[in-house]
Amino acid sequence: MTQTSCPDRLFLPNLTVLDDVRLGAQSLVSSAADLATPSVRIGITGLSRAGKTVFLTSLVHALLHGGHLPALQASRSGRLIGASLTQQPDDDVARFALEDHVHDLLHNRTWPNSTRQISELRLTLRFEPNSALARTLGRTSLHLDLVDYPGEWLLDLPLLDQDYETFSREALTRARDPERKALAQPFLDAMRRVDGAKALDEPQAARLAELYTQYLRACKESENALSMLPPGRFLMPGELEGSPALTFVPLDPPLNGKPAKNSLYAAMEHRFEAYKRVVVKPFFINHFARLDRQIVLVDTLAAINAGPSALSDLRDALSAILSCFKAGENSILSKLFGPRIDKIVFAATKADHLHHTQHDQLEAVLDHLVNDARKKALFSGAKVETMAIASVRATREASAKTGNDTIGAVAGVPMKGETINGQTFDGEREVAIFPGDLPADPAKLMGPTAKTYPLRFVRFRPPKLDTRPTAKPGLPHIRLDRLLQFLLSDKLA
Numbered sequence: 073m074t075q076t077s078c079p080d081r082l083f084l085p086n087l088t089v090l091d092d093v094r095l096g097a098q099s100l101v102s103s104a105a106d107l108a109t110p111s112v113r114i115g116i117t118g119l120s121r122a123g124k125t126v127f128l129t130s131l132v133h134a135l136l137h138g139g140h141l142p143a144l145q146a147s148r149s150g151r152l153i154g155a156s157l158t159q160q161p162d163d164d165v166a167r168f169a170l171e172d173h174v175h176d177l178l179h180n181r182t183w184p185n186s187t188r189q190i191s192e193l194r195l196t197l198r199f200e201p202n203s204a205l206a207r208t209l210g211r212t213s214l215h216l217d218l219v220d221y222p223g224e225w226l227l228d229l230p231l232l233d234q235d236y237e238t239f240s241r242e243a244l245t246r247a248r249d250p251e252r253k254a255l256a257q258p259f260l261d262a263m264r265r266v267d268g269a270k271a272l273d274e275p276q277a278a279r280l281a282e283l284y285t286q287y288l289r290a291c292k293e294s295e296n297a298l299s300m301l302p303p304g305r306f307l308m309p310g311e312l313e314g315s316p317a318l319t320f321v322p323l324d325p326p327l328n329g330k331p332a333k334n335s336l337y338a339a340m341e342h343r344f345e346a347y348k349r350v351v352v353k354p355f356f357i358n359h360f361a362r363l364d365r366q367i368v369l370v371d372t373l374a375a376i377n378a379g380p381s382a383l384s385d386l387r388d389a390l391s392a393i394l395s396c397f398k399a400g401e402n403s404i405l406s407k408l409f410g411p412r413i414d415k416i417v418f419a420a421t422k423a424d425h426l427h428h429t430q431h432d433q434l435e436a437v438l439d440h441l442v443n444d445a446r447k448k449a450l451f452s453g454a455k456v457e458t459m460a461i462a463s464v465r466a467t468r469e470a471s472a473k474t475g476n477d478t479i480g481a482v483a484g485v486p487m488k489g490e491t492i493n494g495q496t497f498d499g500e501r502e503v504a505i506f507p508g509d510l511p512a513d514p515a516k517l518m519g520p521t522a523k524t525y526p527l528r529f530v531r532f533r534p535p536k537l538d539t540r541p542t543a544k545p546g547l548p549h550i551r552l553d554r555l556l557q558f559l560l561s562d563k564l565a
């Protein structure tokens with residue numbers, strides 16, 4: 073595990089003074105509510121398929137059902153008395169479908185589908201405080217507010233700080249990158265055939281948007297597992313399915329100065345600004361600007377497996393996203409005028425795909441990935457920790473002898489249809505897999521001389537639970553308790 077603290081600095085995306093006042097007012101309201109039962113709003117941040125929904129399900133399930141959490145001091149010492157689901161703070165947000173996800177994991181042994189809309193859950197913990205002051209004040213409960221959303225939408229947050237010209241330049245540079253060019257070609261060809269200075273032609277704009285969406289989808293599905301794919305609603309539109317808000321694309325700036333108001337370029341610029349104002353900003357203000365603590369889940373293994381370009385793409389995406397959050401130590405003033413995120417955990421998810429002897433290397437790769445953001449001081453004095461976790465441990469460890477050496481393997485039931493070395497699995501049979509070794513130096517995975525370290529990697533089914541009365545309750549996991557200890561120990565003191 074690696075701990076860091078960064079120099080003090082405040083980061084805000086492009087919000088107006090009015091937005092800040094609104095946020096300050098929201099903070100005042102929650103500060104007043106704090107006097108009764110304090111609440112911690114925890115952001116579960118992660119790109120699509122990073123493991124947010126599984127994480128949230130497993131975490132809440134463990135706290136509700138007295139799961140095995142020995143590294144969480146309050147749980148180990150018996151001070152954590154219980155947990156219950158209580159009325160969520162926002163009436164206009166769907167409730168997280170906890171029961172459905174638990175049922176799928178436990179009884180069907182299937183993973184949840186990709187998340188299509190935002191949802192929320194409030195979990196109230198009851199505990200016996202350590203400190204005499206907390207006991208005197210009767211501080212014996214803590215609300216945890218947790219939000220789940222489609223990972224693609226996260227990629228929209230960096231747009232808040234961009235104008236249309238910057239968005240277009242960056243998006244088109246990426247589209248022309250050798251890694252992406254073949255996938256972007258139909259869109260780039262169509263774009264070359266239009267003149268942004270000419271009058272808007274609605275079917276033409278719709279066709280361009282369709283080609284642009286197809287390009288983003290192809291990047292997501294490609295073996296390169298690319299991450300930087302804004303605008304997020306193009307891939308996961310939610311309630312905006314078919315809406316004109318999604319009919320804009322990046323365009324090269326017109327050669328002859330500012331185009332006329334009725335031009336294609338001006339229309340695209342207008343729609344981009346509308347998308348930011350109507351879609352991205354409310355999402356940010358309502359769900360992210362009020363976060364107290366943050367868990368950033370990263371599917372590091374998928375990116376390692378896809379190779380150096382996927383890793384550098386992921387690093388850029390993380391850096392861009394993290395620059396949108398306010399981080400730093402909370403003071404009374406900052407609490408009144410918009411609280412900052414004072415603790416961030418970076419977690420490499422799905423660590424159960426590797427033998428535990430490889431977990432340090434996995435953490436080192438994640439550490440390397442977020443180093444860029446750290447150098448830019450994006451964490452601003454917040455306490456930061458990096459760890460390798462599995463929200464639901466789908467494997468057990470095994471070892472195999474090769475000559476005089478013993479190698480660490482993992483055993484589990486690969487999902488139906490998964491293949492490895494030409495062998496296709498039926499979703500029932502357990503197999504042991506030696507996933508391969510990660511390099512001791514993560515720099516070998518990224519940078520100009522980097523190479524791909526392919527792992528033998530299959531998706532495992534969720535585990536079959538031990539139903540004997542002596543079995544530990546809850547879903548098996550790796551370091552979920554350590555993560556909670558880092559995140560909540562002070563709140564449960």
Ligand SMILES: Nc1nc2c(ncn2[C@@H]2O[C@H](COP(=O)(O)OP(=O)(O)OP(=O)(O)O)[C@@H](O)[C@H]2O)c(=O)[nH]1
Pocket residue numbers: 118119120121122123124125126127183184185186187188221222223224421422423424425461462463464465466531532
């Ligand atoms: N073995 C293992 N697989 C996991 C774990 N967590 C997630 N997965 C796998 O990763 C996939 C994605 O997990 P989700 O929790 O749905 O990811 P998400 O971040 O919510 O994705 P979106 O909803 O698309 O944004 C799952 O379908 C599983 O295949 C884990 O702890 N162990």
Ligand SMILES: [Mg+2]
Pocket residue numbers: 124125126185186187220221222223
């Ligand atoms: Mg999800």
